[in-house]
Amino acid sequence: MALIAGASVPMIASAETSDLIDTLLDKNILTQAEADALRQGGQTDRSQGQSSDIKYEPTEPVQDDNPTISVRRFTVDSEDGQHRFRIRGRVQLDGSHGSFDDDIAFVARQNFEPPTYGTIIRRARIGALGYMYENFEWQVEIDYRDEEVRFANAYVAYLMPKGRLAVGHFKEPFSMESSTSSRRLTFMERAAPIDALRPSREIGIMYETLRPDWYGALGVFGGQGTARDRSVEEGYALSGRLSAAPINSGTHYLHLGGSASYRQNAFDKDNDAWVPLRLRTREGSRAIDLRLVGRDDLEGVEEFTRLGLEFAYGNGPFSVQAEYTQVDIELDEVAKLIALGNNATPSNALTQDGFYVQTSFFLTGEHRNYRPTSGDFGRVTPSKNLDPANGSWGAFEVAARYATVDSGEHTRIGRGQSMDHVTLGLNWYMNPDVIFKLNVMQFDAERDSVDTTGRVISARLQFEF
Secondary structure, eight states: OOOOTTOOOOOOOOTTTHHHHHHHHHTTSSOHHHHHHHHTTOOSOOGGGOOSSOEEOOSSOOTTTOOEEETTTTEEEOTTSSEEEEEEEEEEEEEEEEEEOTTHHHHTTOSSOOOSEEEEEEEEEEEEEEEETTTEEEEEEEEEETTEEEEEEEEEEEEETTEEEEEEEEEOSOOHHHHSOGGGOSSSSOOHHHHHHSOOEEEEEEEEEOOSSEEEEEEEEOSSTTOOOTTEEOOEEEEEEEEEEEEESSSEEEEEEEEEEEEEOOEETTTTEEOOBOOOBOSSOTTTOOOOBOOSOBOSEEEEEEEEEEEEEEETTEEEEEEEEEEEEEEOHHHHHHHHGGGBOSOSEEEEEEEEEEEEEETTSOOOEEETTTTEEEOOOOSSOEEGGGTEEOEEEEEEEEEEEEEOOOSBTTOOEEEEEEEEEEEEEEETTEEEEEEEEEEEEEETTEEEEEEEEEEEEEEEO
16 A cells, blocks of 8 residues: 555654655655755745645635645645645546457356457546545545445545554555555556455555665455445454665666465354355456356355465666465365255365466566565656657557466365466556556466367456546
8 A cells, every 4th residue: 555646744854754755765755845845854845824726715714724826736735734635536437348268158157158359448446545634544435436436445544754553444564566556557457366366455554665765555444345245254363564775776676575374264244154255357348247266155264365476677678577486275074064064165275276376577677666665566657748740659568478377276176276477568658647458368267177278359448637
């Protein structure tokens, strides 16, 4: 979970806060002018209630508040500098076309052949985020997806010179690819093993560092998201992530990291059963939505442990990254037999795992925005935005990825699946906020010793504000 882009912290600079100011400047949270002002012990020019930026006076001023609204990427500042918030959002429009071999319905465990093409609004989010009283950060973000409305982030965090303590609903700290925002991914979807095996957002409390060359996070989380079911004891998780950047000189970096998460599963007291565990991924596109790994939930799961290893290297326009993820699953033998009977696996300990390797290259000379402070990747800024009249076409990136995930060990006999997945990608950054992505994918999937293959071409238009 990264700090808020586009906002600043109105605090008085000191030797104690120097590292934090440098970090916020590096993450583009502060402008250079704001950072210089903080180091000098002051704030940006607000003489006589005016901001140095373009401003509008409200038509009906709030009593005893006198806010100043600054046009700075939809940012609102109070006159006293104690509050700042901004509105942001993203929309991802996807379309896909696929061709599939025989047995695809069997491997995907559905009784119909999949459609050959489809379109979808993959994500549509809007949220507000900000700072208040010098050292508090907050965010509320709503996700409109699949005709449902759900929370993405909803938290408040206390900022310290070398770290932050957050309470609310956000991602568990696990995996470089999972921690990177969907806006900043190289490909349209996360790699298959990460998508299938990573933890989701949960309500919890987490401490994470704010250090220039390394990142650490540790948190305790609940287990039912924001949903409420009075018959369910929701379980809990202890999750942590640690990464370091032994090479970190702007466009040249080396990232090494690891994650671990232990979870006690939720228990449904009304049905006297453990809540089914879902570890699922698709063929690479939600617009067609073939569930080739984790089609059936795991039953009788009492507890499970996730482990992950991370690597990334970049030098100028070239980058490579890889991750390995494993989930060790412990079953309650009595609950398993009650739920599954003769169809239950004979084992009470299962393992699912996978890895991916990917590489990319910017044809126009840009580079990926590696952020050692949070161990993930941020916004790509083209050297020149799309402007054909002046001979500028934005930035272009080519990429390739191989991923494999093995979920063959399943609580039900014959329900395990596995998949090898290859993706070629072309990204066109028209400007920092509008991106077109094209992915060409080939997969080989298996269930119960039956193989099938398929090919999918997917495109996405993504814009944010």
